[in-house]
Amino acid sequence: MVQVKFECELLILGAGWTSTFLIPLLRDEKVGYAATSTTGRSSTIKFIFEPDASDSTAFKVLPEARTILVTFPLRGTGQSQKLVDFYHQTHTSRPHYIQLGYTGIWRGDGQTVWLDRHSPYDTTNERAMAEDELMQNGGCVLNLAGLWGGERSAQRFGRRAASTKEKLKGKGSLHLIHGRDVARAIYAVHRAWPGASRWILTDRFVHDWWALLAEWGSEGAVEGEEDATGEALVWVRELMEEEGVKALPRSVEKMGRAYDSTEFWNKFNLSPVRARL
Known part of the structure; x- marks a missing residue:
């Protein structure tokens, strides 16, 4: 067996928003890391993944890593396989791969309210296809x-949701996860590798759009004792009257869809530390 000298424990492909939470955590935990960006800014490695590339030359700049985190979306069939193949062609290590996806691949059937990682998802979704391909490679x-x-x-979500009463009417549940908890989840997976698997990650709250807009008003969050303002307050009151909703937040049955991320937090013996808003 070839002995691999790891140059870093975790390689972050795409040092964007997630890395602003992950890198401080890795530093605190004294975990060796490297990160890439398209420009090589802020001591990152200049690297661009080209899905149409015909050879693996660009991958030679990447270090030997124990785990590779892919923060940018891969789409369709072939991209995940190419990323894995090109890294393997230019490196001795055979790392674990973590892909950051999104919960939009689960749309539900209109009858099942609670959705978890085992629920059927849209396998024709291009991001889901790439994620499935990565899992076939053990990711x-x-x-x-x-x-x-x-x-x-x-709160910016709120301003978009409150642009019209009709738009707000169609808003049901909202699921969130804070960057701090995303970083903790990535680190947990790196430390206790679960094998090829897919997980839903939320803060374990099901937020109600109507309730949030009733708290924030149309202009976003209010501070301290400030009053919420804007047309959204009127729209929420009118919608509650029209829909027979006596109090907020609405039940998950009323909102239509709820993601259950319990299995992840239990698996890794963690709890979100930035739940709620």
Whole structure:
């Protein structure tokens, strides 16, 4: 067996928003890491994954790693396989692969309210196809709920949702996960590798769009004792009257879809530390 000298424990392909939470955690835990970006900014490795590339030359700049985190979306068939093959062609190590996905591949059947990682998903979705391909290579997929924290303000979601009453009417549940908890989840998977698998990751709350807009108003979150303002307050009141909703938040049955991420948190003996807003 060839002895592999790992140059880093975790290689982050795509040092974007997630890395702003993950890198500080890795530093705190004294875990060796490397990260790439398309420009090589801030001491990252300049690297671009080209799905149409015909050879693995670009991969030679990457270090030998124990785990590789893919933060950017891969789509359709062939891209995940090419990424794995090209890395293997240029390196001795055979790392574990983690892909960050999204929960949008689960749409439900209109009857089943609670959806977990075992629920049927849209296998024709291009991102799901690439994730499945990575799992066929032994990879692990973390399907993330709505991301917030740092430069991503959950309240901005509210402003988009409140653009019209009709748009707000169709809003049911909202699922979120904070960047801090995404980082903790990635680190947990790296430390206790679960094998080829797919997981749903939320903060274990099912948020109600109507309730959030009733709290925030149309302009986003209010501070301290400030009043919520805007047309959204009127729309929520009118919609509650029209739909016979006596109090908020609505039940998950009323909202129509709820993601259950219990299995992940139990598997890795963790709890979200940035739940709620």
